[in-house]
Amino acid sequence: MLRTENVHFRKTNKNTVVKRVREVYLRSDIPCLSSQCPLEPKCHQRVRVESSLLNSEPQYYLVPDYSVSLRYVELLEQEELTNIIFTETILTRLQSEDKSRTYKSLRQVAKDPRRRSVVFSNEHCQETSVLRQPDESIEHRDWRALVQTASWYRRHLAGAVPIILLSEQYTQQDVLDLKDSTGITVMSLKEYLTTYWPTTSVLHELLMSLKEAILEEDLENQNQTSSGSKKGSGATGYQEYKPMSELEAGVKSERFFQGVLRVRANHRDQAFIRGGSNIGEIVIVGSDHRNRAVHGDLVVVELLNKTSWIAPSTHISYDPEEIHAAGDDEEEVSIQHRAREVKPTGRVIGVISRNWQPYVATLQEGAEKESGSFHLVLPLNPIIPKIRIRHHDPKVLVNQRIVVRIDSWPVNSQYPNGHYVRSIGPVHELDTEVSAILIEHGISVSQTTQGFSDGSLKEMPINTPNQPWTPDPAELGRRKDLRKHTIFSIDPPNCQDIDDAISIKEVGNGNVEFGVHIADVSFFVQENSLTDLEARARGTTVYLSDRRFDMLPKVLSEQVCSLRHNVDRYAMSVIWTLDAEANVINTWFGRSVIRSACEMEYEQAQGLLNGKDVVPGVDARLCKQLKPAVILLAKTMRKVRARRMAHGGLELESSEVKFKFKEEEGGISDILPKEPLEVHQIIEEAMVMANAYVAKAVYDGGFRDSAMLRHHPPPIESHFKLLLRAAESRGFAIDTSSNLALASSLRDCAAKSNGDIEFIRLLKTMATMAMSEASYISSGSFPVNQYTHYGLALDFYTHFTSPIRRYADLVVHRQLMACILGSPSTPTAPAASNLLKNGVKIAQIADHLNYKNRESKMAQKDSTELFQTLYILQKTQPSAADDENGTELEDVPFVETGIISEIRENGFFVFVPRFGIKGPVYLKEKSGDISVPLSVLKAGRVPATIGGSDHLVMVSGCEMDSDNMTQITLKVPAQALASHPPGLSSTIQFRLFDKVKVALRLKKSYAHRHSIYMTLIGHHQDSATATPVKAHSSRLFKTKHAVGQQLKQDEVKRIAQQDPALAPLSEGELIRGIQDGQQQQQQRQQTAKTSKKKGARKPPLNSEEAYHQTRPDESLYHLIESFDRFRIVESTQSS
């Protein structure tokens, strides 16, 4: 082994330069990492290699030099660019010059197996190591090192692959000057893109924009040096960051505190970090103290004087955008339960690492008219500061959502400097807003375009009308043949990706054979194949309200893997023998071939369960065959569920909604709450059972250190405060000491609540919000007692039942197969792969999947909110006719009934269960004035319709008294009442869980999303004299009994008697409700015509007309629900 010396000069934080001499041992076995390696065995097969490999059929390999790596890293990050060789030379230099962000980005590219890019240790390789010559600059030595590496690759691969050196500094001539450089091409980025990506405008635009940003940065640096104004923060109020060494020492001695900066979505002026167990949360108030740190950055904070410590606000923000953004906030809960606790405040004195992302933004209004080439853009996410970008033609950015990135934030600049990346479309257009959601949640371009590489598609089985996929006879011999068994699936209507099916039959002695059959995806997707790597990177199928983005190619997800009826399909089966009490006698796991008899919909299965002999859409003969199976399944699963519930399983609540779309002109015809049916529970229980048994089998079967499990840690006790206080306000006590205690006290509340189903629902929602998040773990990273799933009350749990749309399940399938094949009965089977047995690797995959899941859930939530606002927009839009008349338009009120779900100092939040919308109602104005609409004071004699204007007349000057966040009392002074007719109430009380009538409204925004807010109309019981809403509600009540609901008849009656307007609507009821609404609207239109001169409002054009002409075809869109507005705990159900 040769030894050489490597000399580096490193600038330290104190701005001194130190010389570092490192001994380097040169090796002859550094692998080329190319699948094209001509050696036999290939050089990466001779040593242990963890890296992915350069592609086997590349057009070329790219070697970027320092000028490209440092300043155009973002271009290298683009998914289009693959087969990049990152040299050790470049990475070492980035590190020594403290370019850790760039260094990490390049490492990230090399780590992503889809990019087929590698890090080559050229400085350690005998044949590529280059010594610095006397008087040679470091730049030139590094350049020679790259040329040496490029020519080595060329020789090593026998010229099979062209090597392109990317440089913004050197040219082809610079190569010719060096010897031993034949066959190497040097290209600038511009030349490269023009040659190989002539039509990919995204890349060209990005390059142009980066060049502009660099030009700008250089100019700024020049100015700074020439004017010598490097210190001073000028007018910004920002401070220079302290040197890294001082920050590190300070954090160590607990003089400073380190943490990830989070900006409070509901109070953007405040940010905080979690400073550790000794100090807790440290609040950072105002942008000066935030000192150029952006949400997500890892920062170091110094505490401020105790006199400036503050209690977090318990106000509802007056900016609806902030509330919109706060929906998912964990700190929102923490604000409430720690309200009025004084917290330390601090200021940012250094940033350890930046977490700048691509941001979706909009040009500030009017910016295009300003002279100069700098423009401010407003990020869509209001917690990100405005960004200064340079653009040569801002006019083209007007009315567009664009993607921007931050480059730097100099101390003398009010806003960060960034650059324009690309445009995604006109603001508020559905496709633009959906793209924005996807970009903000890091969902990859390949997934959103549904694209798979050609290589990946080559791995796919063939399935065409002429050549349908059929099982291979040899493979059939290796599988349990279940094609004669009665197997069926139960899913939402028009489900394309069916991952699970069920079989059940009596086998004598009161025993039952019960099978869960899951699509055998791991048979088609080999570990580390291209398809596998892409699926792993995607992590999950992403479901938005109106579309979905698959994890796997369609030929698998909708065809060959999907357990469609009347075709043979491979499955992974779990088959239990159960006794009469549903105790497990025996379990079998293994590969099978099945032939589903029927793709049933939930409603159809529920119909059979309710005793119907035939249900629409299912053949009568099939119904006869399936009915006993469905009934036996329900009987068995009820027992299994009851046992799990007795162990403390929780029935939690989420306010799921789904959207109904209009077929032709687009738009939403309605928002429907997800209807609970007993079959949902039954299928869920079957899947929970399969997941739990597989988890235990994998763990016991040889994966003690690397089983992919799913755990749900118990909640933090203090998070229950809100729930406890809410229950207390109604005289209930809740025991949160264990999941069992919690479950039984929630049941207790339900029993004693006089059928107030919405109150119970809110209590359950609060319990859900207090929960921790469920997550994937590798068994080796946790002690056994932390595997438990608190919500489901199980000791072992995993995800096995949805391999078509969750990558975790695919890993679990492979682990289960390894257990089965490795068992004594099949001793010849191959051992589990290195990956499956590697606890550290599985933990990494688990973390990645947790991240992808969270982002995908957030994208779902944003998409639901987007559709909710579109719906409200549609409902409140003044009619076109009024528009033509040029009248000053006011929005049409859209009145709904809701429940007070949270009380704050200046008002309360109202939850509208019908749409799953939560919004603020303010009693105290920003100015401090406290007012209520006249309609609230007219208790008992509220106007018959919302057409009256009492809700618009505000009585101001009230006094307010809020008590422990459970009630607000308003006192109206006599003088305020004097100007109104007598008989008005002078004291009004609002309690948590009171029902109120509100008008839903939309705050429209250009730069941000529209947001929903509400205005108060009155207490719900006040409106007992039939309002239009009430009118169709009582009609709905009559039909309620006819709909076979999971609720018991008497329970339904009780709820409906108490409050029919709150019962969730079924589809049929909705149509009738809409018809009623139409008639009323027509009547109102008549009235409006006659009273037009008095300025009466005209109702909107009827948005449901098309709904009647053509019933919306649900197959047009896959209706996706599975959205939780609140924290997701566990969702096992197929969607």
Ligand SMILES: [Zn+2]
């Ligand atoms: Zn090689």
